[in-house]
Amino acid sequence: MPNFQTYVLKPLTYPCQHNDTCFECEAISARNNKLVVATTKGETYLVRVSQKDEKRLLIKGDKVTRPSQASILQKVLMDFRDVSEATEICSNIEPKRALHVKRSPFLKSIDFFASRFEVTQEIWIEVGFGSGRHLLHQAKKHPQIQFIGIEIHKPSIEQVLKQCELQHIDNILVLDYDARLFMEFLPSNCVGKIFVHFPVPWDKKPHRRVMSQSFIDEALRVLIPSGQLELRTDSPLYFEFSLGEMLKLSKASIHIKKNEALEITSKYEDRWLKMEKDIYDVTLVNEAFSPPIPKVGTLKFSQVIDFQKLCQSFKEETIRGDSFFVHFEELYLIDATSGLIRISFGANERNEKCYIWIKNGVVSYFPDTVLATQNNINADKLIKEWINGLCN
Ligand SMILES: C[S@@+](CC[C@H](N)C(=O)[O-])C[C@H]1O[C@@H](n2cnc3c(N)ncnc32)[C@H](O)[C@@H]1O
Incomplete structure (x- = not known):
C-alpha cells in the first residue's frame, strides 16, 4: 500500500490546497498519532502520520478511508509530501509511469448497492475474482448480463478496472467489499449465477471461509429459479465442507464434477493444474422463488454533544x-x-x-x-x- 517515510514534516496552516488536494485540518491523539483530513475530487481521505521509530515518521492512507484505486491515494500522498516539504527516506508513492488517477465509473461502493442500484437485467456475480481472467472472459461472452465482481485485494481491483477500460467492457461493476456480507444488499430472485472459484481455503479458520450456511441461504434467496451457485476448488476439505453445508438444506439440487475443464482457466487454476492437483466443482441449483426483503439503509446520528x-x-x-x-x-x-x-x-x-x-x-x-x-x-x-x- 502507498506510503513514505521521512524525518520531518513542515507544519501546515489549514486549510491549504496543493494541486487537486485540499488539506482541511489535522487531528492528534494522546499517543501522538496524527490524521490529516484531505479532500480531492469530492472525496475525503485521512492521511495517517505515525512515528515509525525514534527518528522516522511513517505516512500512509488510513485504512478506513483507503480508496480501492491505489493511484488516488498515491497522488494525495505525493501532494502531502510536497506541501509538507518532506524529504523521502523510503517510499513507494512515486510511480514509474505517469499516474492514472481517473476514478473508474465501474468501481462502486457498497453504499451504491444499498441505496441506488436498480436491477434492470440478469446479474451474475463472481466472488474473489483475483486476476479477473474468468470474470473478463464471461463478461465479454455475455454482454446482455450485468456482472458484479467482488474482491478485497486492491491491486486486483485496479487491474480489472484497467482491463475493462482497455477492452471496452462496460457490463462489470466492481465492488471492494467482503463477499460474505454482500448479498443482503441485493433484491431476491435477480441473479443467474454466482461463481466462487478457488476461494481461500482457510483450513485452520473455517469461520473465515466465504462459503457458509448463511452465504448459501442468501445465495438461494438472490438466485432466480434455476440460477446456480458454482464452487470450484482444489481443496478437498473446502469441497467436503461446502457440500456438507449444502446437504443441510431441507431440499436441494446439487451437482458434483471432478476435473472438468472450463473454457478459461484462472491464474490459480493454472497453478494447481501444473501441480497436477484435482479440481472439484459443486453446483447448487435454486428451485424456488424467494419473498422480497426490505432495502438496507445507512445509520445516522441526530445528536449534539458536549x-x-x-x-x-x-x-x-x-x-x-x-x-x-x-x-x-x-x-x-x-x-x-x-x-x-x-x-x-x-x-x-x-x-x-x-x-x-x-x-x-x-x-x-x-x-x-x-x-x-x-x-x-x-x-x-x-x-x-x-x-x-x-x-x-
Ligand atoms: C485464491 S484467490 C483466487 C482468485 C481467482 N478466483 C482465481 O481463481 O484465480 C482468492 C481471492 O479471493 C479474494 N477474497 C478472499 N476473501 C474474500 C472475501 N471475503 N470477499 C471478497 N473476496 C475475497 C482474495 O483477495 C483473492 O483474490
Whole structure:
C-alpha cells in the first residue's frame, strides 16, 4: 500500500490546497498519532502520520478511508509530501509511469448497492475474482448480463478496472467489499449465477471461509429459479465442507464434477493444474422463488454533544453485546469542540472500522455509509448509549 517515510514534516496552516488536494485540518491523539483530513475530487481521505521509530515518521492512507484505486491515494500522498516539504527516506508513492488517477465509473461502493442500484437485467456475480481472467472472459461472452465482481485485494481491483477500460467492457461493476456480507444488499430472485472459484481455503479458520450456511441461504434467496451457485476448488476439505453445508438444506439440487475443464482457466487454476492437483466443482441449483426483503439503509446520528465532557471521560475500551462488540480505539482532537474517535465494531468473526466525527459538537459517522445491517444496528445502539453515558 502507498506510503513514505521521512524525518520531518513542515507544519501546515489549514486549510491549504496543493494541486487537486485540499488539506482541511489535522487531528492528534494522546499517543501522538496524527490524521490529516484531505479532500480531492469530492472525496475525503485521512492521511495517517505515525512515528515509525525514534527518528522516522511513517505516512500512509488510513485504512478506513483507503480508496480501492491505489493511484488516488498515491497522488494525495505525493501532494502531502510536497506541501509538507518532506524529504523521502523510503517510499513507494512515486510511480514509474505517469499516474492514472481517473476514478473508474465501474468501481462502486457498497453504499451504491444499498441505496441506488436498480436491477434492470440478469446479474451474475463472481466472488474473489483475483486476476479477473474468468470474470473478463464471461463478461465479454455475455454482454446482455450485468456482472458484479467482488474482491478485497486492491491491486486486483485496479487491474480489472484497467482491463475493462482497455477492452471496452462496460457490463462489470466492481465492488471492494467482503463477499460474505454482500448479498443482503441485493433484491431476491435477480441473479443467474454466482461463481466462487478457488476461494481461500482457510483450513485452520473455517469461520473465515466465504462459503457458509448463511452465504448459501442468501445465495438461494438472490438466485432466480434455476440460477446456480458454482464452487470450484482444489481443496478437498473446502469441497467436503461446502457440500456438507449444502446437504443441510431441507431440499436441494446439487451437482458434483471432478476435473472438468472450463473454457478459461484462472491464474490459480493454472497453478494447481501444473501441480497436477484435482479440481472439484459443486453446483447448487435454486428451485424456488424467494419473498422480497426490505432495502438496507445507512445509520445516522441526530445528536449534539458536549465534546469537552466526552474528552475528559474517554478511555480506550471494548464493550461486548450478544454476538457483536464495539471497540473505542483512539480519540483524536482537532480543537476544543471537534475531533474524531476511531472505532471498530460488528460481529465477533468479522468487523469493520470507522470514525465518529464530532464537528462543533455535532456527531456523525465517517465515512457516512455505515450500513443498517442487524449487527451494525445493535452496535449503533450501544455507541449512542456510550456517548450519552460519557456526555451526561
Ligand atoms: C485464491 S484467490 C483466487 C482468485 C481467482 N478466483 C482465481 O481463481 O484465480 C482468492 C481471492 O479471493 C479474494 N477474497 C478472499 N476473501 C474474500 C472475501 N471475503 N470477499 C471478497 N473476496 C475475497 C482474495 O483477495 C483473492 O483474490
